[in-house]
Amino acid sequence: MGGVGEPGGGPVRLGAPLPTFRWEQIRPHNLPGDKWLVIERRVYDISRWAQRHPGGSRLIGHHGAEDATDAFRAFHQDLSFVRKFLQPLLIGELAPEEPSQDGLQNAQLIEDFRGLRQAVEDMKLFEAKPAFFALLLGHILAMEAQSWCLQHDLGHISIFRKSRWNHVAQQFVMGQLKGFSAHWWNFRHFQHHAKPNIFHKDPDVTVAPVFLLGESSIEYGKKKRRYLPYNHQHLYFFLIGPPLLTLVNFEVENLAYMLVCMQWTDLLWAASFYARFLLSYMPFYGVPGAMLLFVAVRVLESHWFVWITQMNHIPKEIGHEKHRDWASSQLAATCNVEPSLFLDWFSGHLNFQIEHHLFPTMPRHNYRKVAPLVKALCAKHGLSYEVKPFLTALVDIIGSLKKSGNMWLEAYLHQ
Incomplete structure (x- = not known):
């Protein structure tokens, strides 16, 4: 040594x-x-x-x-x-006397989580069932509004033995079916998984100055920043959040990413989506009608995307980097929603957000199997394994926005 x-x-x-x-x-x-x-x-x-x-x-x-x-x-x-x-x-390597993790982290929790992951690997829960995703693709081709689910999985897991074919499949689903770049989605979404609910690392919560979440509310109040009436953000959220995220923010961000990063293959896939859409509907509705239909579809799927994905995150802890271990950081930022056959289908199994974040490469059809093991790990270490009813989870988004807005107002008036 x-x-x-x-x-x-x-x-x-x-x-x-x-x-x-x-x-x-x-x-x-x-x-x-x-x-x-x-x-x-x-x-x-x-x-x-x-x-x-x-x-x-x-x-x-x-x-x-x-x-x-x-x-x-x-x-x-x-x-x-x-x-x-x-x-x-x-x-080099860590000195023998140094702990494996820096800071005050729970070494026993880390050891137990790694043991859980090994047990999950031994149970072959990271192996995808091609038939499951083949049936899902057929379903999605019939109901394109649900195609966010499949492209999401293709970005995380390997359905095919060769990762190259997995990426081609994701490009097809993301580009041809949705009109977005697979590279852009992975760039954005993997950051969310690496550091969920961490400012400047998770793009899903780095939304100031439009909305203030968690610790950013007090910071903006102390600095006397008032770009919008944040104490009413739970009300204007309905006007610019769910309706416009996919239609405006994702469209602009996605196009800018493809052009700046010169992702020409993704650009061609996206162009094929718009060509197919216009050629399919212009003969029936004309250009104005086809564009109106496109806007309507984007607004509808934007509502689905915002409510389904954020009910698991916005009501949870949102702040700056705390350098937690993997399991603790994911559990602090996520919660589950009570499963049912309908909700599993409707949310694309994203109601099992805890399992999805702990094991992002696990195919969704195995979340129910691993959930009891994760729950047992949380019980052993006194960690919160939060499961909410569906409607409660949706309402909590509004409550969390209102709470953050009130925190901003109090800091703004009294600091």
């Missing part, structure tokens, strides 16, 4: 003893252009390589100077393949 490494450690020569590092040496390496990660007690310098990370530099950078072991295992299905890319980035 080598001595304690210097802060500027370089790549390790093959066969050479590994330098060791303490957490106090690792913590400073969380800057743009200077990023270290700890995975399975080994220290990696990803500063230059992060730009080539398939999931994007921002996603991997969110774990800078942290133990990213559980995130690494959660997002990568073929670990032996991915470790080949990590080997050239290896600069």
Whole structure:
């Protein structure tokens, strides 16, 4: 074993003893252009390589100077393949006396969660059933309003043995059926899974100055920022939230991403969607009628998307980075909604949001099987495993927006 490494450690020569590092040496390496990660007690310098990370530099950078072991295992299905890319980035390992995680984290919880994940792997719950998704695709082709569900799964899991075909399938569903970029969706959605409900890391909650959520409410109040009447945001949410997210925000963000990042294949897929849509409906309704239909469809699916996805997150804790372990961070940001055959279908199994966040590569048809195991883990460690009735979950979105708005007003008037 080598001595304690210097802060500027370089790549390790093959066969050479590994330098060791303490957490106090690792913590400073969380800057743009200077990023270290700890995975399975080994220290990696990803500063230059992060730009080539398939999931994007921002996603991997969110774990800078942290133990990213559980995130690494959660997002990568073929670990032996991915470790080949990590080997050239290896600069050392944690000193023997250093804990595996920095900060005051529950080591027993982390150990138990990793044991749970191993048990789930042994139960083969990460193996997808192609027949399930083939039937789902047929269903989606008949009801395109539900196609968000399939493209969501294709972005997370491997239905095909070759990941290349999995990505092609996602491009087809996302581009041809929905008119969006698969790369853009993965770029956005994987950040949400990596750091749910964390400002500036989860794009789903970084929505200021339009809406204020959680800790941002007090910050804006203290700084006397009043771009909108935030104490009434629970009312104007109905006007600009559910109706316009997909129609305006996603359309603009998606197009900008494809052009800036030069995702020409995705652009062609999206163009094929618009061509098919217009050619299908213009003969019946003309150009104005076809455009009106397009707007109506986007507004309807936007309502579905906002209510179904945010009932599990907006009412939960929203704030700045707290450097929790994987299980605790996901549980703090998510809750479940009581399952039923209708709700499982209607939400695309996103009512099992806790299981979906703990195991993002797990196919949805196995959420019910793993739920009792997750619930037992939470009971053992005194963690909240929150399950709500469907209508309660929807109403809680409005209550949470109102609470955040009142927090802003109080800070604005009295600070």
